[in-house]
Amino acid sequence: MTDITVKDLISLFTLIAETTAREKERLCELDGVIGDADHGIAMELGFSAAAKAVSELDPATADPTLVFNTAAKAFLNAVGASSGPLYATAFMRAGAAVKGKVSLSEDDMVSVVAALARGIQDRGKAEIGEKTMVDAWAPAAKACEAARQQGLPLAACLAEALKAAEAGMEATKDMIAAKGRSSRLGERALGHVDPGAASAVVVISCLHTLFSP
């Protein structure tokens, strides 16, 4: 695979924005079961703002770090609470992980996935098993890095990441939330997928789609 360019990263944000817009109602319905039914709206707002902001950058002069930092700022401006600071931190970390690079290698992109997951986990202070988006992001990043260490190409690493994210999302059905609004529901949240884990799968599926041959 040729290097991932600023243009590719802009396409990634566009794809995520289009996909979250399509998935908005499903994500709101999931959130409605255990929260305030706004997760799909927040994700659509955040990613459409991020996609718009990065598409206004000049691909001739912007570098990957600027793309991620611009996305972070726009996402946070659009979504001040809950998932806003989590994804903003994720993008800032991704930007820091590729600082100084003009384009990204497959290894760099695996580092980006790891940085996104780490940022979300650090900012939200959630651990695996607490019924949050970390339950999808953390195993996805781990699977992606493990696949890369085995020498698999990026597309296969992202396929592994997606599989792990989906399994992690499914596992949230059997969890009682420890964080966020749904924690007040206790056992009533059992049997329902966490909306943040569901949207994480959407984002990771876009990464997989865009960077698969």
Ligand SMILES: [Mg+2]
């Ligand atoms: Mg909500």
